[in-house]
Amino acid sequence: MSDAVVIGGGVMGCLSALNLLEAGARVTLVERSELGREASWAGGGIVSPLYPWRYSQPISALADWSQGFYPGLGRELAELTGIDPEVSSCGLMWLDHDEQADALSWAQREGKPLLSVDADFIYRQVPGLAPGYRSALWQADLANVRNPRLMAALRARLLQFPGFTLLEHTPVQSLLVEQGRACGVRHAKGELRADAVVLAAGAWSGEWAAALGLSLPVEPVKGQMLLYKCEPGWLPSIVLFGGRYAIPRRDGHVLVGSTLEHAGFDKTPTEQALASLRESAQRLLPALENQAPVAQWAGLRPGSPDGVPFIGELSSLPGLWLNVGHYRNGLVLAPASCRLLADLMGGRAPVIDPQPYAPAGRLESVRVR
Structure with missing residues (x-):
């Protein structure tokens, strides 16, 4: 495996770099600000799409592979670094969901351990829930990862x-192209030459590509979160109702999210979102009405038209590889996406059929200035 430059220090960039390093490549990761401080830090860390039965097979294939990979990844990182990403199989409960029939049919087809449960089960599993929930969907093996620790x-x-090599606070200014092939990048401090360039810049990928004359339909979609501090174990499982969720951490922190806003690159937390998320939190878990959140923040998801990421080499510009456009599912899809990318770059048999993610035929009006 030859040298590679990875643009972007989120979970996609980091896991892409890790896979390439493990395959024997030398890798330089270039990050415009600080590694791991954008969407990969801001998200909730649920190791599942919020409503997995709604998604297409390409997304399900990445999610399935990643869900099986995460526990081992968490153990390996904890052992090698001393930092435990806290991959916790706490289960997920969808409350009073009107798609139960569709969800159960999907689970039967896919062999998923998704169950329909009654009120007795609901309140035994999560005693702190608001009264009145009569039925729910429950999957006991779904996990969450504490993404800042990851x-x-x-x-x-x-x-x-x-x-x-890690270069932080180093925006990439341009792509180096010679004889129709990407051969590195230029930044404020100089040039980096490599056999391959990987674009994994999250919500900034579309803007970055546009500056190079490439049309890539990835744009920022803002999401805001609240954080509460409770006693460890107070919320045993993830609960979800009406598109809003509460996620437990091992130390008692509870995350509540999230909004879905098209506000460009503005990451400013708002009073409107605070009120809306607090209302959702209290509707799920009434005890939270008596305490204020300990933090509020926003992140920018890499929105794409159908949520199916672009993974592969640009045929119009050999040497430039994409791993972008995961929208709301970046953390859950990252292990599979990055392994697939490394397989393709290394000429190995891919772990997943790469065709649904290939940029060829999916990107319109791709051109290079």
Whole structure:
């Protein structure tokens, strides 16, 4: 495996770099600000799409592979770095959902352990829920990962490789192209030459590509979150109702999210979102009415037209590889997406059929200036 430059220090960039390093490549990761501080830090960390039965097979294939991979990844990172990403199989409960028939049919087809449960089960599993829930869907094996710790562990693991270089606070200014092929990048401090360039810049990928004359339909979609502090174990499982969720952490923190806003690159938390998320939190868990959130923040998802990421080499510009456009499912899809990318770059048999994610035929009006 030859040298590679990875643009973007989120979970996609970091896991892409890790896979390439493990395959023997030398990798330089270039991040415009600080590694792991954008959407990969801001998200909830549920290791599942919110409503998995709604998604197409390409997304399900990535999610299935990643869900099986995460527990081992968490153990390995904890052992090698001393930072535990806290991959916790706490289960997920969908409350009073009007798509139960569709969900159960999907689960039967896919062999998923999704159950329909009654009120007695609901309140035994999550005693702190608001009264009145009569039925729910329950999947006991679904996990959440404490994504800020995951990103810290990935950073520590990458820095253990002698063939890895990290450049933070280093915006990429342009792509180096010679004889119709990407051969590196130019930044404020100089040039980096490589056999391959990987674009994994999250919500900034579309803007970055546009500056190069490439048309890539990835745009920022803002999401805001609240954080509460409760006693460890107070919320045993993830609960979801009406598109809003509460996620437990091992130390008692509870995340509540999230909004879905088209506001460009503005990450400013708003009073409107605070009120809306607090209302959702209290509707799910009435005890939260008596305490204020300890934090509020926003992140920018990499929105794409159908949520199916672009993974593969640009046929119009060999040497430039994409791993972008995961929208709301970046954390859950990352392990599979990054393994697939590394397989394709290394000429190995891919772990998943790469065709649904290939940029060829999916990107309109791609051109290079």
